[in-house]
Amino acid sequence: MKVVNKGIRKKDAMSLVTGKPVYTDDITQGSYLVVKLLRSPHAHALIEDIDIEKAKNLQGIECILTYKDVPQVRFTTAGQSYPEPSPYDRLILDKRIRCVGDPVAIVAGIDEKTVNKALDRIKVKYNVLEPILDFTKAKDNKIIVHPEDNFKALDSIGADNKRNLCASECTEYGNVEEDFNKCAHVIERTYHTKANNQTMMETFRTATNIDAYGRLNIISSTQVPFHVRRIVANALQIPKSKVRVIKPRIGGGFGAKQSVVSEIFPSVVTIKTGKPAKLIYSRKESFTNGSPRHESEITVKIGADENGIIKVISMHTLWNAGAYGDHGPTTVGLAGHKAMTIYKSMKSFKFDYEVIYSNTMGAGAYRGYGATQGFFALESAVNELAAELNMDPTVLRMNSMLSGEHVGETMPSYFNEVLNSCNLDKCLIRAKEMIDWDRKYPFIDIGNNKVRSVGCAVAMQGSGISDVDVGAVEIRLNDDGFYTLMIGATDMGTGCDTILAQMAAEALDCDFDNVVVHGVDTDLSPYDTGSYASSTTYITGMAVVKACESLRSKIINEGARLIGCLPNEVDFDGEKIYSLNNEKQISLKDIGNESFLGFNNYLTASASQSSPVSPPPFMAGLVELEIDKLTGKIDIIDYVAVVDCGTVINPNLARVQTEGGIVQGIGMALYEDIIFDENGRMVNDSFLQYKIPARNDVGTIRVEFEPSYEPTGPFGAKSIGEIVINTPSPAIANAVYNATKVNIRKLPITSEKIVMGILDIENK
Amino acid sequence: MEINLWINGKEFKDDVLPDTVLIDFIRSKGFYSVKRGCETSNCGLCTVLMDGKPILSCSTLALRGNGHDITTIEGIEEEALEFGGFMADQGAEQCGFCSPGFIMTVIAMKNELTNPSEEEIKNYLNGNLCRCTGYMGQLRAIKKYLEKGSK
Amino acid sequence: MFTIDNYVMAENLEEAYSLNQNRRNVILGGTMWLRLGRKKIGKAIDLSSLGLNNIEEDDEKFTIGCMCTLRNIETNKSLNKYFNGIIAKSVNNIVGVQLRNGATIGGTLFSRFGFSDVLTALLSLDTYVNLYKGGIVPLSDFVNMPLDNDILINVIIKKDSRRASYLTHRKSSSDLPVLACAVSNYDGEWNVVLGARPMKAKLINIKKNYNLTKDDVVEEMLEIIKQNIGFGSNYRGSGKYRQILAEVLVRRNIDEIISGGNHGN
The missing domain is CATH 1.10.150.120 ([2Fe-2S]-binding domain)
Structure with missing residues (x-):
């Protein structure tokens, strides 16, 4: 391969590193109204009265909207394909307040100062109600988060709003109870993961205006432009044909921008006033009313035979939806289905879950999408099982997990999909070599009450959502013979514009620079569900391959015609069509130029892709920690990751994805912890208090690939974006145990928990 | 209030409010490379050089830039x-x-x-x-x- | 978000002082955390043009102007030749170089934040603050004085040959400390300071003969600390955990001073 599998620079790299104005706020300078939200200080309340008179009369205030001014039709802000599996439980502005920060009024004015003044002058009378903040106690509680009658679930997701149930389900395969009874070893443990914020560096932001055609234009930092079009139109009760969404460069998303967080508010202002409007979330708002990872409590029960081979797994999962159900019913599914599937030796399984409403901020999608929580619980339980059996946890895994041997077999816990590619065994073996596991396991005492220990975890994810995700692309041949690749997939810094162009260049035998790519504009780009669910490389990539094949045959036909041959008498080498029988040939450049003249064909091809399967990428993550047993301080010395993402389309970008995902996972494992006070207010709503890893926190990270070949993927590729966040929490917890015998089952893993755990053991 | 400073070698004389922060002043002059990432001086996104030293433009009053040389990546x-x-x-x-x-x-x-x-x-x-x-x-x-x- | 109605570049300290007597007016430090509150400031008073941004050294002392930045004291070579370099050590975990180029020593000390690294370290030294009206006051007294409308002009650190050591425990490298600990020893006297308890830093001065064996010193000091210094809880750590950390950090600091041992931390 000439272009695929090469570490090519991103197409937008040089403009980003020279600070070019390419992000939402940069390209929407001028007379935009400043939009801000008045937010509730209460977690649960009814608005009795809002007095906006004093604010409205301020000079420079253009518009103040309350629940009286917006449609009262419920919708979801989850960026998912219609009909969304998330309940329709939201209004733009609601009389009922369900969490601290719920919007009460939308204020738009000429500048920030004026708008801030207006916000201060709005008087709201609340009937403050008692909130239910603890999701583990919320089911069937007398406090109901969504008592409304127009609550609606489009799909049968097991929702019952009168019971605070956002979704519920129970799946069983085989006879779980009987298999547990047969097992020589059974352990049952409960794990707790916390809500985490994605903290993409560019906060939520949207600018809106009315264009020359009288349509609402939305320029937004989003992962899901086409879903934004639909959701905003639904929320505003306007035709979808009246909405256009443009996605410029995005300063990170990680799932946060798979929800329609900021788009609706300036849209409604522009619709009401006819004027351009812009809303930029503060970092604080992005924390307090973003779309964080769902908090979870997962009870795992594992049964193994006398050799430590896993025979049966059950997972009981409680999920905190928070105030709104975005992504609740879907993320939770991955906690079980993605996690358990990795243990192929399992003969039966049970997975049941409940997604519960509470008066905390609504959650959303965050890289890993529920699998991350599931893997912390399951991988930790597997490590605890290994410890109980006095087995090396890597050895226990090698006997039970998916490996190359299982290719061709069905995976009952993975919706009976067939495994087409897997190098997980190779990943684990290589990772052990890299970190020198056999020498270092479980720990080495380095004196002064400090030890260095190792820990392990494995993980998988999917590649797109089977039978749901759609990626369409169009590729055009232009004059001079360059190609325009039109995609609806959303590059959010991940580099999908680049890797899709690499695939096109490979498929068309041309230079990478000969393919130009365009950012997403719903008026121009072909439909794409968006960049989430690890779908872009696999789904949209395959659409690129198909479209290029189609264009290739059109070029051959047209070239042959132009030189007076039959298509089967010529070939195409990427630069020219040439006769197989004589000297006749025509360059691609000339075909391109001809195609712009009368009597010739303009050459363009489009293709759309969806997949009945979601092939899992795999990885092994091993960590070496240094732990100070007196203070509990943890230093990450080395993190080793070996990933099977199928063919690596761009090794540089795949490596950086992996390193970045691991560091986010380290943040989840060690620091990141959304905390609410007794009134439901988020306590640590800034980078001063909510610490994400800085560069001194992460030690060394080393990444290698063990590529398998996925026959259903473009050039054999699977996904990479999400899987990489799944191993740090369980691997670090394992290393802490290996150093101290302390099992930490509630994230984050803090020094204090380690020290107190050591003291508990000493005092026993 | 009156302010007189240099951004990337170019002189700017302007009238600013006392509570305008440097990042907003710089962006208003078209240097959009400078980004805001937080409100608590923790992220470093807004870093510019003032007389060669890296500072946080989001937490520095524009008036504190008076008489100084500011450098952004455009410069x-x-x-x-x-x-x-x-x-x-x-x-x-x-x-x-x-x-x-x-x-x-x-x-x-x-x-x-x-x-x-x-x-x-x-x-x-x-x-x-x-x-x-x-x-x-x-x-x-x-x-x-x-x-x-x-x- | 804060607002400022007026900005005054003070021409002398008297002007600054008299303006600062109005409760709506504020002396500007580095303004790094001005945006954390919703302060509505009448006049913002800037001391930048009063030449208070120098570190001066004579035979007896260092005099650090209130407008010196944390980065200035971190990189000042002669200052850090003293006291085993704890001044630099106490600031280099504070967020990043950019913030330390802005944050001033005057603003930092005047606020007397509980979590302050600098306050903790300087309390272990023979440090004074020079106040416009209050005159020269030992830092150990100043730390307990109520916030008023005086102006901190400069910080005076007396030169002596004391050995000092500074350690903190932080949840992550750029976080505020869970606990900060400075210990110094000079002429038979030990200063033990614990900061970020999370309450304000507290100094204990223990007069102990230097030639006692190390363990005796440590055990006695730990006992005195237990009796005199309390620890509270916040979400960075519980009081009980801070108590445990205090013992470890005090021990390691004393060890560092006596034997030059290096525990890193």
Whole structure:
């Protein structure tokens, strides 16, 4: 391969590193109204009265909207394909307040100062109600988060709003109870993961205006432009044909921008006033009313035979939806289905879950999408099982997990999909070599009450959502013979514009620079569900391959015609069509130029892709920690990751994805912890208090690939974006145990928990 | 109030409010590379150089810039292209939103420290957060950049 | 978000002082955390043009102007030749170089934040603050004085040959400390300071003969600390955990001073 599998620079790299104005706020300078939200200080309340008179009369205030001014039709802000599996439980502005920060009024004015003044002058009378903040106690509680009658679930997701149930389900395969009874070893443990914020560096932001055609234009930092079009139109009760969404460069998303967080508010202002409007979330708002990872409590029960081979797994999962159900019913599914599937030796399984409403901020999608929580619980339980059996946890895994041997077999816990590619065994073996596991396991005492220990975890994810995700692309041949690749997939810094162009260049035998790519504009780009669910490389990539094949045959036909041959008498080498029988040939450049003249064909091809399967990428993550047993301080010395993402389309970008995902996972494992006070207010709503890893926190990270070949993927590729966040929490917890015998089952893993755990053991 | 300062060598005389912060003043003059990432002085995205030293433009009053030289990445295009090339070769810019502030700090570090060790590099840059890359690609880019500079 | 109605570049300290007597007016430090509150400031008073941004050294002392930045004291070579370099050590975990280029020593000390690294370190030294009206006051007294409308002009650190050591425990490298600990020893006297308890830093001065064996010193000091210094809880750590950390950090600091041992931390 000439272009695929090469570490090519991103197409937008040089403009980003020279600070070019390419992000939402940069390209929407001028007379935009400043939009801000008045937010509730209460977690649960009814608005009795809002007095906006004093604010409205301020000079420079253009518009103040309350629940009286917006449609009262419920919708979801989850960026998912219609009909969304998330309940329709939201209004733009609601009389009922369900969490601290719920919007009460939308204020738009000429500048920030004026708008801030207006916000201060709005008087709201609340009937403050008692909130239910603890999701583990919320089911069937007398406090109901969504008592409304127009609550609606489009799909049968097991929702019952009168019971605070956002979704519920129970799946069983085989006879779980009987298999547990047969097992020589059974352990049952409960794990707790916390809500985490994605903290993409560019906060939520949207600018809106009315264009020359009288349509609402939305320029937004989003992962899901086409879903934004639909959701905003639904929320505003306007035709979808009246909405256009443009996605410029995005300063990170990680799932946060798979929800329609900021788009609706300036849209409604522009619709009401006819004027351009812009809303930029503060970092604080992005924390307090973003779309964080769902908090979870997962009870795992594992049964193994006398050799430590896993025979049966059950997972009981409680999920905190928070105030709104975005992504609740879907993320939770991955906690079980993605996690358990990795243990192929399992003969039966049970997975049941409940997604519960509470008066905390609504959650959303965050890289890993529920699998991350599931893997912390399951991988930790597997490590605890290994410890109980006095087995090396890597050895226990090698006997039970998916490996190359299982290719061709069905995976009952993975919706009976067939495994087409897997190098997980190779990943684990290589990772052990890299970190020198056999020498270092479980720990080495380095004196002064400090030890260095190792820990392990494995993980998988999917590649797109089977039978749901759609990626369409169009590729055009232009004059001079360059190609325009039109995609609806959303590059959010991940580099999908680049890797899709690499695939096109490979498929068309041309230079990478000969393919130009365009950012997403719903008026121009072909439909794409968006960049989430690890779908872009696999789904949209395959659409690129198909479209290029189609264009290739059109070029051959047209070239042959132009030189007076039959298509089967010529070939195409990427630069020219040439006769197989004589000297006749025509360059691609000339075909391109001809195609712009009368009597010739303009050459363009489009293709759309969806997949009945979601092939899992795999990885092994091993960590070496240094732990100070007196203070509990943890230093990450080395993190080793070996990933099977199928063919690596761009090794540089795949490596950086992996390193970045691991560091986010380290943040989840060690620091990141959304905390609410007794009134439901988020306590640590800034980078001063909510610490994400800085560069001194992460030690060394080393990444290698063990590529398998996925026959259903473009050039054999699977996904990479999400899987990489799944191993740090369980691997670090394992290393802490290996150093101290302390099992930490509630994230984050803090020094204090380690020290107190050591003291508990000493005092026993 | 009246203010008179230089951004990337160009003089700006203007009237500013006493509570205008430097980032807003700089962006209003068309230097959009400077980004805001937080309200608590923790992320480093808004880093610009004032008289050669890296400062947080989001937490500095515009009036404090009076009489000073401000440099943003638009003013050091040559160095940005050079170091940025090393970043791009690693894919270490990713979303790019933190890149301008980060690059300004790298340039300041290069001017301030001679042959910094890996530990010194990390310490100097610890105030520049990045959520995409995990920092490793940035470190590889810096090492290659400094290696080249020392040859 | 804060607002400022007027900005005054003070021409002398008397002007600054008299303006500062109005409760709506504020002396500007580095303004790094000005945006954390919703302060509505009448006049913002800037001391930048009063030449208070120098570190001066004579035979007896260092005099650090209130407008010196944390980065200035971190990189000042002669200052850090003293006291085993704890001044630099106490600031280099504070967020990043950019913030330390802005944050001032005057602003930092005047606020007397509980979590302050600098306050903790300087309390272990023979440090004074020079107040416009209050005159020269030992830092150990100043730390307990109520916030008023005086102006901190400069910080005076007496030169002596004391050995000092500074350690903190932080949840992550750029976080505020869970606990900060500075210990110094000079002429038979030990200063033990614990900061970020999370309450304000507290100094205990223990007069102990230097030639006692190390363990005796440590055990006695730990006992005195237990009796005199309390620890509270916040979400960075519980009081009980801070108590445990205090013992470890005090021990390691004393060890560092006596034997030059290096525990890193």
